[in-house]
Amino acid sequence: MSSGQGSRGGKALSHSEVRLRQITDTIPAHVGYFDHDWVFRYGNKRYAQWFGTTSECMKDRSILEVIGRHVFDQVEDKVRRALAGEEVSYEYSMPSRGGETLYARSTLVPDFSPEGEVVGCYVHAVDITEQRRTQSALAQALKMEAIGQLTGGLAHDFNNMLTVVIGNLQGLAEALGAHPELAPVVAEYVDPALAAAEGGAGLVRRLLAFSRQQPIVPEVVEVNELVLGMARLIRRSLPNSITITTASRDVELHALVDPNQLESALLNLALNARDAMPNGGELRIECSLDCIEGAAAADLELPPACYVQIAVSDNGTGMDSATLTHVFEPFFTTKKFGLGSGLGMAMVYGFIKQSGGGVRIRSRQAVGTTVSLLLPCAPRAAQLRPEPAGNVATLAADTLAGRLVLLVEDDDKVRDVVRKQLSALGCAVLEAESGHEAADMVENIPAIALVLSDIVMPGGMDGRALARFVRRFRPELPVVLMSGYADKVDTDREDFGLPMLDKPFSQDRLLEALHAAIA
Missing domain, CATH: 1.10.287 (Helix Hairpins)
Incomplete structure (x- = not known):
């Protein structure tokens, strides 16, 4: 072969190598090769970037040097099996520079010599973080x-x-x-x-x-004021070795949220922080206005907007990454048996999500934990719901004395208790065990002045169906529904405008509901 032919052949080979590298650098996969000495001989651009390096820097470096100890400990056994002649597939995780956890699925394919010996391994991996x-x-x-x-x-x-x-x-x-x-x-x-x-x-x-199945009662809440009030309560629940501080970056922060549920959530977080600081420390509650967008909003499954943020921080033991992945799961707890139900954080998460907000949690072992509650903002000019006017005694005297109430409840023990409460309010009481029995009474006893019915009842006519019957047959007759739990409660309230009693209820609460129905 002439020198010209050799030169053209060398150029063609060089062009093929460049072209092959362009292809492997372009495909959406991590491609590499290491030899039997556990040394990388090649890595495409994506593979090198995955480990924070370049293809040139990867070459001739050991696997441990390139991928780091965290990943190496997860894949070492797989590499040994592949170099023994087995094709191996597996998944591994690694922390990114931003602190999030990345995941990859990898396959090792042995490279056999003509003599049948394994001389190295091809690596094919893909980023499965989004899938995870x-x-x-x-x-x-x-x-x-x-x-x-x-x-x-x-x-x-x-x-x-x-x-x-x-x-x-x-x-x-x-x-x-x-x-x-x-x-x-x-x-x-x-x-x-x-x-x-x-x-x-x-x-x-x-x-x-x-579980997002309990209707919440959102109000316009001035968060700074609520947090200050809760801080005084929380101080009584903390040992003297823990100090509590509050701060706010904004003078007024109005959120649309159920205040009772929010107070319960803050107390849960405070008690968790207390348990994370057995030797004392600092609990800090800071309020601010936080505007999120882009990836941050997507991670929280929230629309880009400004939210009222309440950050509860401690400088306690912190959590590792494994614990963080389970922290919002119901019944998950790191406390000893009998010292925690594992429902606190799950309840916080469910309430905040139901309120249209989000929860962020950051934690480092031996440094501490910060849980941030993001709540939807509310118009500052909005007013809190007015409290019911009048006192219990006045309402009873004016609206209930002598009225005949039809009590519909299939549970005889509950019926007995509610009958006594109605009697104490001055009402005469008729009782029915089912919706059909109650419908017959409504149809045949004109003196009935109000119907108080449970929602969930057997027999084909529940409280909702009974309410529809009453609306058709005697539209002027007030109806109050009561329930220990009923799906789509809000829908029925909207359809009928009916007062609703959530079991269990006090006699005062019963009176308020009855008064609202006949007022």
């Missing part, structure tokens, strides 16, 4: 749906039981109150039992809020 995020979001949504169905099913029966407990305890307290010498008995036994039962009712409401 999608899978995680789907898994979270499925968990939320499952826990919501479970919670909704339990809530109805549990709230019926609490209605019986609270109603009888209140009746007992009133009966004993007529005897001054028994006041110590009420204070020592009845009041704590009543407080515990009401606490159970609050727990059910928070569970339903977590």
